[in-house]
Amino acid sequence: MATPIGNARDITLRALDTLAAADLILCEDTRVTSKLMRIHGLHRPLMPYHDHNAARVRPEILARLAAGAVIALVSDAGTPLVSDPGYKLVAEAVAAGIPVTTLPGASSVLAGLTLAALPTDRFLFAGFLPAKTTARRDALDELSATRASLVFLESAQRLAEMLADAAAVLGPRPAAVCREMTKLFEEVRRAPLDALARHYAEAGPPKGEVVVVIGPPAADAGPSAGDLDAALRAELAHAGPSAAAARVAAALGLPKRQVYARAMALKAEP
Structure with a gap:
């Protein structure tokens, strides 16, 4: 059985039981997961599984699963498969008829959404936006009419630029920058997009992992x-x-x- 498990300080008892019984634990970084194991007095074999080696080691993992091994997949932070490695492994295990379950733990996406004080009845998680301004604005433009709160992950180094582009494309929508969700230095800053962009341009990049939540467009017609x-x-x-x-x-x-299409049409009018 394959089991994705979130690696967090508020790990569940069920996750600890699964780790203790696993024949093998796959992890992004064995150094990170080994700390978790030591804290809880667990001693199980660890194996790296990440974007750089996944294609090479996946056949071996699938063979062990097919033979009846219990294997857990652990992320360095957050929830496995949410902007983390593992999708292809789970997809191939399911295709091969191998049972897969999940042990939900901390999720920065959901934690940020619940603390942003923005609508939660409908939301879209869009992962990381492109790193370049033109591509990033194009991506934001495609999402601009979505009648839902938008949730992004973002690099701390690119945060100010991302917020400025979002303000330029989406206008001064209410938003929240959520840092280090579920961790010791958790912080949420709520303000319109343009104000957040100015703050981080002046204050510099924050430390830690960042989730950005942007409110939906106005509900009028x-x-x-x-x-x-x-x-x-x-x-x-x-x-x-x-x-x-x-x-x-x-x-x-x-x-x-x-x-823009309408502007070009108007420009072409006599």
Whole structure:
């Protein structure tokens, strides 16, 4: 049986029982997992399983599972398979008829969502955004009309740039930066996107792992076609279609691609 287990200081009793009974424990970094094992007095074989060796060692792991071994998959932090290695192993184990279960533990995504003070009835986890500004803004633009809270993981070093791009594309939506979820130095900062961008640009990168939660677009019916055209014509009077579309999209909470297409249509009118 394959069992993904979150590696956290608030590990469950069920997870500890499973680790104690496992024939093998797969981990991103054996040094990290060995500390967990020592704390709880556990002594089981550890084996690295990460993005760099997964393709090579997966056949061996699947063979051992097929032979009846109990194998646990542990992440360094958070929940395995959520932006962590393991998806292909679980998919191939399921395809081979090998039973797989999960032992839920700490999840930075869900912890951040519950502490952000933003709507939780509908949310979209979008992982990491692209590292480059143009690609990042394009990705945010695709998500801009999603009627749900948006949840991202982000590098502390890129946080200020990501927040600035989000503010430019999505406007001053309410948001929260959640740091070190479920850990000793847990911290949540709540403010509109533009204010958060200014704060981290001035304060510098925070320490630890970061989750960003952004509220959904306003619940009203949104601007009419006439409102959109009026706003675009005003911007097109002194700016090109791209710049005009960017400003109007941010102001009205509309996808930039949609607004740009309309700006080009208006520009082509006699």
